[in-house]
Amino acid sequence: MPPFDLSRTRDTSTEEIHPCSACAARSLSVCAALEPEELRRLADLTQTVRYESGHTLFGEGDAADALYNVTAGTVKLYKLLPDGRRQITGFLMTGDFLGLALNESYAYSAETVTDTSLCRFPRRKMEALLDEFPRMQRRLFSMASNELAAAQDQMLMLGRKSAREKICSFLLMLSQRAVRRGFKENPVTVPMSRADIADYLGLTTETVSRTFTQLKTERVITLLEGGKVRLNDMDALHDLAEGA
Amino acid sequence: MPPFDLSRTRDTSTEEIHPCSACAARSLSVCAALEPEELRRLADLTQTVRYESGHTLFGEGDAADALYNVTAGTVKLYKLLPDGRRQITGFLMTGDFLGLALNESYAYSAETVTDTSLCRFPRRKMEALLDEFPRMQRRLFSMASNELAAAQDQMLMLGRKSAREKICSFLLMLSQRAVRRGFKENPVTVPMSRADIADYLGLTTETVSRTFTQLKTERVITLLEGGKVRLNDMDALHDLAEGA
DNA sequence: GGGCCGCGTTGACGTGGATCAAAGTGCCAC
DNA sequence: GTGGCACTTTGATCCACGTCAACGCGGCCC
Numbered sequence: 001m002p003p004f005d006l007s008r009t010r011d012t013s014t015e016e017i018h019p020c021s022a023c024a025a026r027s028l029s030v031c032a033a034l035e036p037e038e039l040r041r042l043a044d045l046t047q048t049v050r051y052e053s054g055h056t057l058f059g060e061g062d063a064a065d066a067l068y069n070v071t072a073g074t075v076k077l078y079k080l081l082p083d084g085r086r087q088i089t090g091f092l093m094t095g096d097f098l099g100l101a102l103n104e105s106y107a108y109s110a111e112t113v114t115d116t117s118l119c120r121f122p123r124r125k126m127e128a129l130l131d132e133f134p135r136m137q138r139r140l141f142s143m144a145s146n147e148l149a150a151a152q153d154q155m156l157m158l159g160r161k162s163a164r165e166k167i168c169s170f171l172l173m174l175s176q177r178a179v180r181r182g183f184k185e186n187p188v189t190v191p192m193s194r195a196d197i198a199d200y201l202g203l204t205t206e207t208v209s210r211t212f213t214q215l216k217t218e219r220v221i222t223l224l225e226g227g228k229v230r231l232n233d234m235d236a237l238h239d240l241a242e243g244a
Numbered sequence: 245m246p247p248f249d250l251s252r253t254r255d256t257s258t259e260e261i262h263p264c265s266a267c268a269a270r271s272l273s274v275c276a277a278l279e280p281e282e283l284r285r286l287a288d289l290t291q292t293v294r295y296e297s298g299h300t301l302f303g304e305g306d307a308a309d310a311l312y313n314v315t316a317g318t319v320k321l322y323k324l325l326p327d328g329r330r331q332i333t334g335f336l337m338t339g340d341f342l343g344l345a346l347n348e349s350y351a352y353s354a355e356t357v358t359d360t361s362l363c364r365f366p367r368r369k370m371e372a373l374l375d376e377f378p379r380m381q382r383r384l385f386s387m388a389s390n391e392l393a394a395a396q397d398q399m400l401m402l403g404r405k406s407a408r409e410k411i412c413s414f415l416l417m418l419s420q421r422a423v424r425r426g427f428k429e430n431p432v433t434v435p436m437s438r439a440d441i442a443d444y445l446g447l448t449t450e451t452v453s454r455t456f457t458q459l460k461t462e463r464v465i466t467l468l469e470g471g472k473v474r475l476n477d478m479d480a481l482h483d484l485a486e487g488a
Numbered sequence: 489g490g491g492c493c494g495c496g497t498t499g500a501c502g503t504g505g506a507t508c509a510a511a512g513t514g515c516c517a518c
Numbered sequence: 519g520t521g522g523c524a525c526t527t528t529g530a531t532c533c534a535c536g537t538c539a540a541c542g543c544g545g546c547c548c
Contacts, residue, residue, distance in 0.1 A: 148344065
């Protein structure tokens with residue numbers, strides 16, 4: 001799709017001397033709470049990669065030969081039905097980890113939503129490291145637990161919430177994740193397209209668009225330029241997200 | 245709800261001398277592939293418990309003080325919205341493990357669907373054991389990975405499949421799980437109520453009922469007594485489950 | 489027995505969100 | 519500038535599934 005790949009030619013050698021400790025949100029990433037020795041060993045096998053938006057990291061069924069930690073940008077994970085229907089199972093942002101399901105092949109596809117940089121860990125070496133350092137494995141396990149909890153929340157959303165509740169939940173999630181990454185600013189950045197949002201929420205682009213304008217009309221949110229959304233009343237939004 | 249609790253008074257001392265190794269589907273359970281020493285230590289902290297159908301094991305937000313391995317029966321996990329809407333996030337059957345998300349409190353509720361027996365592992369002791377035996381932790385991690393993959397499948401189902409596709413997917417899942425537990429018989433046992441199925445698939449009981457009779461009319465399935473369902477054409481069912 | 493209750497089925501009807509269609513907007517190439 | 523393209527918005531219509539309501543059936547208690 002993209003005519004050429006700018007990202008690959010960019011010189012990153014000066015910006016990331018020690019790739020893993022450069023993970024922007026270290027407290028969130030796999031590097032969190034590791035001993036210096038563990039961190040050094042992890043850095044040894046780390047490759048940093050950069051892709052522009054729309055790049056496919058891997059597809060469902062591909063051999064799972066690497067794990068990633070997102071250090072900048074947004075990545076979407078999705079599954080497809082044979083006829084092309086798509087369900088986005090999650091968006092990964094700075095600090096998020098990709099490839100927790102340590103199976104032989106990926107159970108989903110991953111594609112960049114924006115220009116993205118990642119730390120890449122070859123799987124074999126990573127597994128060896130996990131065997132050596134149980135603390136790291138424990139860390140990954142705890143991350144998997146959190147993902148499991150998030151997956152359950154999303155099931156509740158997909159199965160039982162209305163379109164309006166889904167959109168409000170989605171905006172709140174973006175807001176909360178921004179806060180956790182240390183960005184407290186209220187106008188939330190929504191880097192993904194309407195189609196991506198629709199496929200994440202189990203809706204169509206038309207419904208997503210309509211619901212946004214509806215919420216805008218009711219002054220619950222304000223749509224700003226650059227894909228930003230101001231949440232005018234967090235409490236109201238929270239109620240709207242759960243049908244209270 | 246139940247007038248009295250038969251199960252608690254039943255004498256299990258003779259049937260399960262070594263509780264963990266008695267896990268019916270050991271190859272599936274947490275005990276799988278453990279060394280004798282690990283197994284013995286695990287057995288030391290195992291309690292076996294039995295509950296009749298409709299018993300609440302724990303509720304969302306309760307302090308997470310135990311993990312369980314289902315040894316017989318069926319358990320449902322669910323989350324609720326403030327107004328009572330419910331999403332069942334999974335059914336656990338013989339061999340399945342409960343409480344993988346090792347957080348301070350449970351993120352969901354768990355309730356027995358049928359009479360159920362379980363191995364109960366106090367959380368603190370279990371964590372200590374995991375620290376001692378990284379192999380066990382690895383085993384749990386791998387189970388969590390599988391759950392994550394299952395959760396993604398369910399998201400795809402909830403977000404993108406029609407009622408008919410959901411029902412077919414559901415029946416196929418029951419069938420596959422029965423096979424994995426060693427029961428090859430085709431008439432699948434469906435132990436849960438229409439309401440439970442509906443809350444699992446993001447539908448209403450009426451739609452579930454109608455879809456069943458519709459599939460019955462088309463000779464895709466046959467409804468048998470005792471909550472059993474014969475799948476008349478597995479290939480057709482597989483196609484129906486994915487809109488092929 | 490009779491009444492009640494929980495569960496499942498069926499029917500009639502309503503509606504939220506999908507579908508189909510078209511127009512608006514911004515961006516890039518030329 | 520003009521054209522093309524991808525994305526978004528808006529409108530009109532449709533329909534799959536929800537809602538509301540009635541009824542059937544089996545189990546259990548009195």
